Structure formats: structure tokens, C-alpha cells
Amino acid sequence: MVEVRAQRASKPEGWQPQLVALDIDGTLLKWVVGQGTTHEVVPDRVRDAVQRVLAAGCHVVLASGRAPHGMTAIADQLGLRDPLDPDGRLWIVASNGSVIVRHPPMEIVHEETFDAAPAVHAVLERHPDALVAIEERGVGYRVSAPFPEGELGGELIVTHLDDLVSAPVSRVIIRDPQATADDFVAMAAQLGLHGTDYVVGWTAWLDLAPVGVSKASGLAYVAERLGIGPDDVLAIGDGRNDIEMITWAGRGVAMGQAVPEVQDAADAVAAPVDEDGAATELDLWFG
Template identity: 85%
Template sequence: MTSHQGWRPKLVALDIDGTLLKWVDGGGGGSTHEVVPDAVHDAVQRALADGAHVVLASGRAPHGMTPIADQLDLQDPVTPDDKLWIVASNGSVIVRHPPTEIVHEETFDAAPAVHAVLQRHPDALVAIEERGVGYRVSAPFPDGELGGELIVTRLEDLVSAPVSRVIIRDPQATADDFVAMAAELGLHGTDYVVGWTAWMDLSPVGVSKASGLQYVAERLGVGAEDVLAIGDGRNDIEMLTWAGRGVAMGQAVQEVQDAADHVTGTVDEDGAAVELDRWFG
């Protein structure tokens, strides 16, 4: 944690789900949907007005992140006409937007890890990003869990070539089941993170939101000590420990809170806005 007096973030790294987005019940027959609360939007705008770079960092694929950047009205604080930086797919894909341009991607051979997991959870679902479209999946995922079009594809075809990220999901298991399984398997040659449910992201070794943000920060001339990062999931732990100030959302599991320098309010309490207003109020 950077704690010297007068410190102010030069770069703000923000997770999306559980950090920026709040679920709103449609009511009256309307569909439940995600929104960026006004308090969060306005706090982000104050950070931009103060000259801070704001970078979204998520496990989402790029096509699931760019609409959020647009909702937040993100722009580069120094050169507003320049493209934004976005860290997608848990750091495996670095994007400039708009229009969306992939500038860096890390890939790996996922087949050994996928087969090892499926030996323990043979009914688990597997997904690979289909760039700009949605996902290729071994079977349909539960409604609403993946954005874009879902293209059912044979498992062997899914992992026949190097990929940047794999999602494995077992609706019949729990997050604790997946945490225990991953620890037992080791998953050599692959990094992994378990979500809120029995959801596992597989990625290249050494790749995380932190490594993706490091790539971006270097190009913006910002050191890790000048970064404020806010997140709520296990896939945010590396980012929170890498940043000069790492802040966990109030609803984060204890493992994530323990990795942070500070814990803010929950997503329903607009905790991200509360933290941003400490520095850009």
C-alpha cells in the first residue's frame, strides 16, 4: 500500500461484475438487468476530470466489456480522442476501444487441464471465447451466464488449438468443490481462478488482471504504486495486491478482503463510488 501523504491515484483499475454493476429487478414483467448506478458513473467521471486513467479489468470477453465502457462514458483524460485501454479475459486479452482492437493476447494449450477437470466433473460445461460473437460451448450454459451467441461445439474441437481463456462450469457443484479440486489437481502449466459458483477460469501461467494492467500501465507511464484497484472476486486478488492501493468490495469473500488494503461498501451500497470519492470527491 502506498500511504505517503498527498498520494492520489494516476490510474484506476475497476472490475465490472460485483463492483460497478448492480442487478435491478425489472418488475411489472420487465426483465432483470444490470445497470451502472448514477453514483458510480459520476464518481468515475470525477476521476477522469481529475486526470486519472480509468481502465476496466474483468474476466469478461472484450465484447462484454465495451458496452460498460460506453455506459461509463470513459475517455482518455489526456487525449480524449484517443482509444481507451481495456483488460479483458482476466488479463489474457488487452484491447483498445473504440473501435475495438486487440493489441495483445496470451494463449496456451488448455487441453490437458480441461481433461483433468472433466475427469473429476464429467458433466461440466466448457466454453471458449468466439471473438466478437460470443462463446463456443460444449453444451448450453445456464441462461444469462455468458454474453453473446452460444455456439455448441465438440469438446475436442474447443481445445484443439491454443486459446486465451477457458471457462469450466458445473451447475451441480459448488465453488468450494472447485477450489478443493484445483488444489488437488495442481493443473500444471495453467493458472486458474474459481468464481462465486462452481465456475473456473483457466488461463496461461502468470497471466492475471495484474499482468494485464502492468502491460497497460507501462504504456501509460504509470507505476503500480500509483494505481488504485477495486474488485470483489478471487480473480481480483493479484490485481489488489499488485496495485498501490487495493480495495475489496464489501460483499467479497474473506480471501479477497484479506488481500486488500481496504474494504469499501458492497455493490448495493455503491462501494466503488465511496472509494473513488476518497480521492476525487
């Protein structure tokens, strides 16, 4: 049984978010049991709740570890259009904050890059059979070898490792199907990965990013341009890569199936994704 702390955060009477930041996998989309992927269909109850947020004149920003091309289809499923933009164009925080997008049409307006080679080689010394992926914008990913089916969207282009990290990149994914998430948490802590920020996913999945870049930094970039402060932001997520945005937002909410470190960082814990917890949280403020 999940303890739902839906009212832990203290907010002034009548408070309503001006910006709602939503993770995708495990927050809007339900996990496929045992596969590390999500169903690519937004539940009706969640879509309806998001539409009520838009009808109230609130900005909705998707914030995900996904590449931009894996996010715009979800935005379209939700019927997202910014109610305060004359053209209805959205802001999207992609690649764990490394890439900021406007949509539609998809336009990359900001990107952070870094030299990933030292960190990648350090990880591969510990996990020599691990898989490496770099986003190939608008197409899919360049990969050192094929990833498990369904884990990466778009076309997968097999590329020699040296070519993958020969130039600055915005994000690197390292995946070892033979290891566990706990293995990667321990490894990353031991390595230090100087000059690089990292986050471990639900499985042995490691995201590498430029130092200081996260969903929180991406949302801060967007919020500044919208004239909104963090106190007026509601953020909902379920993964370790959501911790920074959950703590940055005026109200940060963890999904009920999130690991303890994510729940501990949150102001509130919603019901699990299988119970449409994001919709329940949104209905507190936009019901």
C-alpha cells in the same frame, strides 16, 4: 454488517492515483440475487464518481474476466474516454488479463494463449457433466453445451469438446451447475493443473488461463505503456480473480461482499456493491 476498512492503507499526504483499475461484475454492477449474473446498468452514483476520476485527468481501465465484447458496452455506459489520449481511446484488460484491448473502436493489441486441453480433460475427469466455453471473439462463445441463461454474453455456438481445445486459446471457462464454488476450490488444489493458472468464481465456475497471466499482468502491460508504476494505481474488485491486481496495485480495495480471502489480500475494504462501495472509495481521492 460489513466492516469497512476505507483508510487502512497508508499513503503520502496529497496522494492521488494516476490509474484506476475497476472490475465490472460485483464492483460496478450489482448482482441479481440468486442468479450468478449482474444487472447490466451502472448505478448513477458510480457513473458520476467515475466521471470525476476522468475529469481529474486520471486513466480509468476496466479489468474483468469478461470477454472484450462484454466490456465495451459497460465502458460506453460509463462514458469512458481516456482524458490523456488525443483520440480518447481507452485501455481495457479483458479475459482476466489474457486479452488487452483499445476502444473505441475495439482493437485487440495483445493476447496470451496456451494449450488448455490437458487441464480441461483433468477437470472433466472429476466433473464429467461440466460445461466448457471458449471465447469466439466479437461474437460470443463456443460451448460444449448451453450454459445457464444470462451467464455468458453474446451468441453461444455449441461445439464438440475436442474442437474447443484443439488449438491454443486465451481463456477457458468450466462451469458445473450441480457443484459448488467450494467443490471447485478443493478440486483445483488437488489437481494442481500444471502449466495452467486458474481462478474459481462465486459459483462452480473455473477460469483457466496461461501461467502467469492475470488481471495484474494485464494491468502491468497497460501501465508500462502509460509510464505509470504500480504505486500510483488504485484497483477495486470483489472476486478471487481480483486478488493479484489488488495486491499488485499501490492501493488495492476489496468490495464489502467479497469472500474473506479477497478482503484479506486488500489494503482496504469498501462498502458492498449494493451500497455503491466503489463510488465511496473513488470519492476518497476524487471527491
